[in-house]
Amino acid sequence: MQRAVAIGGASRASGIKIPTIRYYEQIGLLPSPSRTEGNRRLYDEDDLSRLRFIRHARELGFEVDAIRQLLDLAGHPSRPCRDADEIARTHLAEIDRKIARLSALREEVERMTRCRNETVADCRVIEVLGDHCECIHDQH
Amino acid sequence: MQRAVAIGGASRASGIKIPTIRYYEQIGLLPSPSRTEGNRRLYDEDDLSRLRFIRHARELGFEVDAIRQLLDLAGHPSRPCRDADEIARTHLAEIDRKIARLSALREEVERMTRCRNETVADCRVIEVLGDHCECIHDQH
DNA sequence: CTACCTCCTCCAGCGGCTAGAGGAGCAGGG
DNA sequence: CCCTGCTCCTCTAGCCGCTGGAGGAGGTAG
Numbered sequence: 001m002q003r004a005v006a007i008g009g010a011s012r013a014s015g016i017k018i019p020t021i022r023y024y025e026q027i028g029l030l031p032s033p034s035r036t037e038g039n040r041r042l043y044d045e046d047d048l049s050r051l052r053f054i055r056h057a058r059e060l061g062f063e064v065d066a067i068r069q070l071l072d073l074a075g076h077p078s079r080p081c082r083d084a085d086e087i088a089r090t091h092l093a094e095i096d097r098k099i100a101r102l103s104a105l106r107e108e109v110e111r112m113t114r115c116r117n118e119t120v121a122d123c124r125v126i127e128v129l130g131d132h133c134e135c136i137h138d139q140h
Numbered sequence: 141m142q143r144a145v146a147i148g149g150a151s152r153a154s155g156i157k158i159p160t161i162r163y164y165e166q167i168g169l170l171p172s173p174s175r176t177e178g179n180r181r182l183y184d185e186d187d188l189s190r191l192r193f194i195r196h197a198r199e200l201g202f203e204v205d206a207i208r209q210l211l212d213l214a215g216h217p218s219r220p221c222r223d224a225d226e227i228a229r230t231h232l233a234e235i236d237r238k239i240a241r242l243s244a245l246r247e248e249v250e251r252m253t254r255c256r257n258e259t260v261a262d263c264r265v266i267e268v269l270g271d272h273c274e275c276i277h278d279q280h
Numbered sequence: 281c282t283a284c285c286t287c288c289t290c291c292a293g294c295g296g297c298t299a300g301a302g303g304a305g306c307a308g309g310g
Numbered sequence: 311c312c313c314t315g316c317t318c319c320t321c322t323a324g325c326c327g328c329t330g331g332a333g334g335a336g337g338t339a340g
Contacts (some may be wrong), residue, residue, distance in 0.1 A: 038336045056241055061201030088249050095246045101196055106235045109228050178305045
């Protein structure tokens with residue numbers, strides 16, 4: 001049996017603040033963990049993985065609902081992939097767009113850091129991220 | 141002289157909703173545009189670029205303050221790069237971490253879409269994004 | 281037994297939007 | 311020239327995703 005930690009430990013392990021963990025439980029993003037006799041939450045390794053996943057996904061700009069879908073996908077082994085396929089594909093497309101635009105931004109920001117003693121007269125950061133040739137969105 | 145558009149046109153051109161554009165102006169993320177005689181906002185090409193930039197940056201998970209910094213960087217040609225260097229480097233590191241984790245996630249999600257008629261029994265999406273070996277953060 | 285730390289619940293507030301009310305500007309057709 | 315209808319204006323209230331504090335109970339160490 002693996003050791004379980006209280007909410008403070010889970011917070012340190014995941015980098016998510018204590019009230020936020022409780023909030024995730026409240027909105028059903030995280031299953032209600034077991035409790036001690038004294039009513040304290042106990043998190044096992046699975047819970048911690050899930051918390052780390054949520055943290056990184058949020059940092060990458062996925063919204064709670066998307067994370068919920070991804071977690072469902074990963075959390076139901078018996079579910080046929082066919083059902084999950086469209087969800088996954090949707091997210092794949094979104095991930096690709098994110099990577100493409102981050103790479104373009106990276107290029108420009110790095111260029112800025114290279115010109116140590118010059119001015120940023122020719123910075124094109126806005127143009128780079130403002131360009132939407134890689135966009136798949138309908139709305140613009 | 142280039143044509144300017146009203147807020148509705150700016151919204152369609154940038155993919156940002158009208159109230160959000162007004163909100164960005166209110167918090168000083170977007171400069172107050174010129175107005176018509178009838179008090180309507182008029183946006184030129186520069187404003188639209190800025191709006192597109194903000195939209196993409198927000199989608200990529202940058203917070204408003206980071207965007208403000210990046211815009212300042214790109215918007216002051218006379219400013220020596222030395223001043224801006226640290227800001228740029230900080231963001232560069234963040235961008236790199238985002239790209240690394242997005243790539244890992246991409247890999248896993250794609251693997252999920254490949255197994256058409258199988259189950260997702262061996263999905264490792266959570267582990268992939270839960271892993272924090274690329275993290276530079278102090279807090280965990 | 282006391283001190284102190286972590287945990288509990290409840291609730292209020294903040295950042296970043298988003299939507300609606302109520303009213304004025306403006307463009308096109310009759 | 312006026313009416314219809316669309317877009318715009320400001321103001322205010324609400325939603326999502328947290329974040330922090332009050333007030334109190336559990337648990338552990340000296």
